[in-house]
Amino acid sequence: MVSGPPKNNMLHGLDERTASIYSPVRDGLARVDDRLRSLAETETSPVQPLLQYVTDGGGKRVRPAITLLAAQFHPHDEERPIIMASAVELLHLATLIHDDTVDNSPLRRGRATVSNTWSPHVAVLFGDYVFATSATFVCDTNNIRVIRRFSETIMELASGQLMEYYTSFDASQARDIYQDRIYRKTASLFCTASESGAVLGEAPENEVEALRDYGYNIGMAFQVRDDLLDFQGDPSNLGKPVGSDLLNGVLTLPTIMLMERYPNDDLVQSLFQDRENDTKLKKVVEVINDSTILPDCEQVVQDYSHKACQTLQNLPDCPSKQSLLDLADYITARRR
Amino acid sequence: MVSGPPKNNMLHGLDERTASIYSPVRDGLARVDDRLRSLAETETSPVQPLLQYVTDGGGKRVRPAITLLAAQFHPHDEERPIIMASAVELLHLATLIHDDTVDNSPLRRGRATVSNTWSPHVAVLFGDYVFATSATFVCDTNNIRVIRRFSETIMELASGQLMEYYTSFDASQARDIYQDRIYRKTASLFCTASESGAVLGEAPENEVEALRDYGYNIGMAFQVRDDLLDFQGDPSNLGKPVGSDLLNGVLTLPTIMLMERYPNDDLVQSLFQDRENDTKLKKVVEVINDSTILPDCEQVVQDYSHKACQTLQNLPDCPSKQSLLDLADYITARRR
Numbered sequence: 001m002v003s004g005p006p007k008n009n010m011l012h013g014l015d016e017r018t019a020s021i022y023s024p025v026r027d028g029l030a031r032v033d034d035r036l037r038s039l040a041e042t043e044t045s046p047v048q049p050l051l052q053y054v055t056d057g058g059g060k061r062v063r064p065a066i067t068l069l070a071a072q073f074h075p076h077d078e079e080r081p082i083i084m085a086s087a088v089e090l091l092h093l094a095t096l097i098h099d100d101t102v103d104n105s106p107l108r109r110g111r112a113t114v115s116n117t118w119s120p121h122v123a124v125l126f127g128d129y130v131f132a133t134s135a136t137f138v139c140d141t142n143n144i145r146v147i148r149r150f151s152e153t154i155m156e157l158a159s160g161q162l163m164e165y166y167t168s169f170d171a172s173q174a175r176d177i178y179q180d181r182i183y184r185k186t187a188s189l190f191c192t193a194s195e196s197g198a199v200l201g202e203a204p205e206n207e208v209e210a211l212r213d214y215g216y217n218i219g220m221a222f223q224v225r226d227d228l229l230d231f232q233g234d235p236s237n238l239g240k241p242v243g244s245d246l247l248n249g250v251l252t253l254p255t256i257m258l259m260e261r262y263p264n265d266d267l268v269q270s271l272f273q274d275r276e277n278d279t280k281l282k283k284v285v286e287v288i289n290d291s292t293i294l295p296d297c298e299q300v301v302q303d304y305s306h307k308a309c310q311t312l313q314n315l316p317d318c319p320s321k322q323s324l325l326d327l328a329d330y331i332t333a334r335r336r
Numbered sequence: 337m338v339s340g341p342p343k344n345n346m347l348h349g350l351d352e353r354t355a356s357i358y359s360p361v362r363d364g365l366a367r368v369d370d371r372l373r374s375l376a377e378t379e380t381s382p383v384q385p386l387l388q389y390v391t392d393g394g395g396k397r398v399r400p401a402i403t404l405l406a407a408q409f410h411p412h413d414e415e416r417p418i419i420m421a422s423a424v425e426l427l428h429l430a431t432l433i434h435d436d437t438v439d440n441s442p443l444r445r446g447r448a449t450v451s452n453t454w455s456p457h458v459a460v461l462f463g464d465y466v467f468a469t470s471a472t473f474v475c476d477t478n479n480i481r482v483i484r485r486f487s488e489t490i491m492e493l494a495s496g497q498l499m500e501y502y503t504s505f506d507a508s509q510a511r512d513i514y515q516d517r518i519y520r521k522t523a524s525l526f527c528t529a530s531e532s533g534a535v536l537g538e539a540p541e542n543e544v545e546a547l548r549d550y551g552y553n554i555g556m557a558f559q560v561r562d563d564l565l566d567f568q569g570d571p572s573n574l575g576k577p578v579g580s581d582l583l584n585g586v587l588t589l590p591t592i593m594l595m596e597r598y599p600n601d602d603l604v605q606s607l608f609q610d611r612e613n614d615t616k617l618k619k620v621v622e623v624i625n626d627s628t629i630l631p632d633c634e635q636v637v638q639d640y641s642h643k644a645c646q647t648l649q650n651l652p653d654c655p656s657k658q659s660l661l662d663l664a665d666y667i668t669a670r671r672r
Contacts, residue, residue, distance in 0.1 A: 046502040047495055098464060102457040121438040124460055125497045128434060131464065132490030135471055139484035147483060148475035154468030159383055161461045166382040 018060060021326045024319040025068035028082055032064045035086045039133065050114065050126045054093050057109055063193045064089045066218070066327070070194040070211045071201030072320035080200040083140045087150065088193045090134035095157050095189075097127035102161070103248075146196040153192045160184025168249030171269040175256050182223040183216070190219025210311045214324060217308035221301050222331050227252035228297050229335070231288060243281050246271065253300060257293045258284065305332040354396060357662045360655040361404035364418055368400045371422045375469065386450065386462045390429050393445055399529045400425045402554070402663070406530040406547045407537030408656035416536040419476045423486065424529045426470035431493050431525075433463035438497070439584075482532040489528040496520025504585030507605040511592050515556075518563075523555025530554075546647045550660060553644035557637050558667050563588035564633050565671070567624060579617050582607065589636060593629045594620065641668040 014022070022029060040051035064085035071081035099105075100113035101123040107113065115123035131154060138150045163181045167173055194215030198208040230245045231254050245252050246268070251259075255268055267287060271280040288294065305328045315321055350358070358365060376387035400421035407417035435441075436449035437459040443449065451459035467490060474486045499517045503509050530551030534544040566581045567590050581588050582604070587595075591604055603623060607616040624630065641664045651657055 046498050098460055102460050120456075121501060122498065124434055124438050124463075125494050125501065127460075128463075128467065129491055129494035129498065131467060132487050132494060135487040136484060136491065139480060139487060142480055144475060144478055144480065144483075147480075148472065151468050151471040151475060155465055155472060158461050158465035158468060162382050162458065162465065165457060165461065 014060065017330060021323045021330060022061075022065050024072060024323050025065060028068040028078070028085065029061060029065060031082050032061070032068075032086045032089060035082070036089065047126070047129060050118065050122070051130075053117070054097065054114065054130070057093075057111060059089075059092075059109060061089060062222075062327070062331075063092055063189060066190065066215060066324070067193040067197035069320040069323050069327075070197030070203075070214075073198070073207060073316055073318060074202045076200065076202040080141045080143070081197050083137055084146060084196050084200055085193075087134045087137035088189065088196070090130055090137060091150070091154065091157075092189060094127050094130035094134060095161075097123055097130060099161060101127065102165075141196075141200055143196075143200060146192075146199055149192055149196060153188050156184045156188040160186075160188070164250060167251070169272045170249075171251070171259065171266075171272055173251050173256065175253075175260070178251065178253060178256055179220075182220060182227075186223040186226075187216050187219025190222065191215040194218075207315055210315060213311040214308050217304045217311065218328055218331060221304035221308065221328070224253055224297060224301050224304065225331060225334060228254065228294065228301065231285065232294060243285050246284065247275065247281060253297050254288050254293050255284070257296060258288055258291070261291065261293070262287070301332050305329065350396065353666060357659045357666060358397075358401050360408060360659050361401060364404040364414075364421065365397060365401060367418050368397070368404075368422045368425060371418070372425065383462070383465060386454065386458070387466075389453070390433065390450065390466070393429075393447060395428075395445060397425060398558075398663070398667075399428055399525060402526060402551060402660070403529040403533035405656040405659050405663075406533030406539075406550075409534070409543060409652055409654060410538045412536065412538040416477045416479070417533050419473055420482060420532050420536055421529075423470045423473035424525065424532075426466055426473060427486070427490065427493075428525060430463050430466035430470060431497075433459055433466060435497060437463065438501075477532075477536055479532075479536060482528075482535055485528055485532060489524050492520040492524040496522075496524070500586060503587070505608045506585075507587070507595065507602075507608055509587050509592065511589075511596070514587065514589060514592055518556060518559040519552070522559040522562075523552050526555030526558065527551040543651055546651060549647040550644045553640045553647065554664055554667060557640035557644065557664070560589055560633065560637050560640065561667060561670060564590065564630065564637065567621065568630060579621050582620065583611065583617060589633050590624050590629050591620070593632060594624055594627070597627065597629070598623070637668050641665065 019026075036055040040048060040055050043051055067085035067088050068081055071084075096108060097114050100108055101115040101120050104115070105113050106116045113123070114126060118126070135147075135150060135154075138147050141147065160181055160183070163177075164185060167177060167181070191212050192215070195208060195212035198211040203211065227245065230252065231242060241247070246255055249272060251268070259268055267280070267284050271277070271284055274280055308328045309325050312321055312324060355362075372391040376384060376391050379387055403421035403424050404417055407420075432444060433450050436444055437451040437456050440451070441449050442452045449459070450462060454462075471483075471486060471490075474483050477483065496517055496519070499513075500521060503513060503517070527548050528551070531544060531548035534547040539547065563581065566588065567578060577583070582591055585608060587604070595604055603616070603620050607613070607620055610616055644664045645661050648657055648660060
């Protein structure tokens with residue numbers, strides 16, 4: 001069948017740098033977007049309007065881009081990485097639906113959340129539906145290895161969110177707990193994106209492992225950057241106040257470094273015991289800003305990003321490799 | 337490896353009739369139970385106590401029993417149906433966790449629900465974890481057909497619950513909507529239990545289809561019986577008042593028959609508009625009891641059950657076939 005140009009160009013709306021990084025997989029990403037949109041078109045009520053809402057929500061599609069880029073190193077069946085990339089994005093959307101529901105978040109990417117627009121009741125069941133749809137997509141790859149990895153990823157994502165909840169407002173957490181938690185809630189899906197892209201892209205096993213390690217490191221960099229932005233960001237960009245993670249009881253790297261450096265101060269514990277007190281949050285943010293903590297966290301992001309690039313050293317040179325390297329830089333530098 | 341007798345006998349606590357029906361798969365069910373319990377033993381905090389709580393919750397294990405019985409018609413690898421039966425039971429447990437959360441139910445099988453014991457926040461994320469664990473179990477069957485069917489089932493279960501929510505307090509629903517809804521929310525998983533049992537039991541395709549149809553009909557009988565019990569039951573057995581579905585806005589077969597027979601009365605609509613009014617519920621229950629509706633619903637259960645038995649006509653005679661026939665009778669006759 002000769003198919004025309006894709007109807008929806010998902011690179012539309014991306015900044016120039018991102019569009020340039022994604023260029024080796026531009027057509028593939030457009031097909032991912034078509035697949036997600038056509039899902040909403042074929043479904044019937046009551047699921048149809050919900051699917052349309054979440055698949056229209058934009059986003060940078062970084063996870064499907066990584067899936068497709070990781071698949072480009074060797075000749076392969078083109079369809080299967082596209083199916084996988086669509087599943088990875090759908091899984092990401094499913095986690096957002098449930099995370100926003102349990103966090104009672106009113107907004108996501110500048111739009112009302114499903115929980116807020118419909119109800120928490122609908123959001124829980126619809127999130128289940130999207131999780132299952134993503135898992136059904138993966139079955140079309142006919143590859144048991146990626147299917148299993150995908151289910152394990154859902155377990156990791158859920159357990160990461162549970163860990164975050166259970167450790168909230170606990171000022172005694174060490175850095176290894178933080179690292180385990182952000183691996184589960186974020187880096188796990190990045191790993192699965194790059195690993196399954198490589199598997200379906202017919203890469204040899206040593207390259208699959210290298211690309212999985214790339215996914216791990218880029219995912220960790222992505223989350224530490226996110227956690228940093230919560231302290232540095234322009235609130236108008238983030239849509240939330242500076243230090244909002246901490247206000248919600250979630251310890252991230254800047255706060256953990258603060259506790260490591262000033263073990264006898266109880267700034268964080270004192271804030272957790274008196275959350276309504278604006279002055280205490282301001283004090284924490286001030287101490288962090290007056291120290292080298294933020295640049296030191298920047299260094300952690302750069303270290304992960306550097307490791308991500310190193311993992312690609314022995315892979316064949318190709319435009320996708322360059323894009324993965326550029327993506328690591330881009331994630332290190334991102335400011336929103 | 338020679339293994340000793342299973343540690344936990346899951347037939348313990350079942351009534352005599354059920355234990356007798358399950359006897360051809362007694363050992364298999366004990367292994368399913370071991371598998372579910374060992375899941376809790378190997379996990380670490382924060383998931384461990386939650387897993388222990390839900391896998392200790394009892395229940396009749398009717399879905400894993402059907403999976404195992406459907407696998408017994410031909411020589412086969414014994415391990416794979418046991419894996420599948422464990423996955424089916426886990427999936428059922430996952431749906432209960434989310435259903436109880438969205439319905440805000442305090443009790444399930446006489447114990448506090450996860451949502452009630454922990455919190456809705458934990459219940460949503462832990463439900464996701466159990467869904468994903470069940471999907472990971474299914475991967476161990478190494479059979480793409482049953483893996484795909486399993487994901488599609490999760491979609492059907494979620495969409496069935498969404499339909500129930502969207503059609504609640506709508507007194508204009510026809511019987512076909514009801515049938516579609518109860519297929520999705522209940523019969524779908526019974527179908528998957530019997531179909532995947534048959535596939536993994538190496539049954540020929542015509543028998544797989546017959547056993548899937550058995551699952552459909554027994555599942556429909558099961559749900560209509562449940563809906564009937566809501567009107568007939570002894571509240572001390574059910575743990576909820578007579579007519580509680582209707583009070584929650586959920587139309588079931590008795591109420592739909594009422595509206596079919598008295599299209600000009602607005603008894604149900606009037607109740608939906610004035611839910612606090614006890615007299616209106618009593619009136620609906622009274623009109624239903626004074627009509628032939630309840631015996632006619634009984635007939636619907638018997639018809640489904642009869643069809644379930646008919647689907648088995650051409651299958652080879654064996655103890656499992658007799659158990660499936662007996663199970664159909666048992667579900668028709670159950671009173672709690």
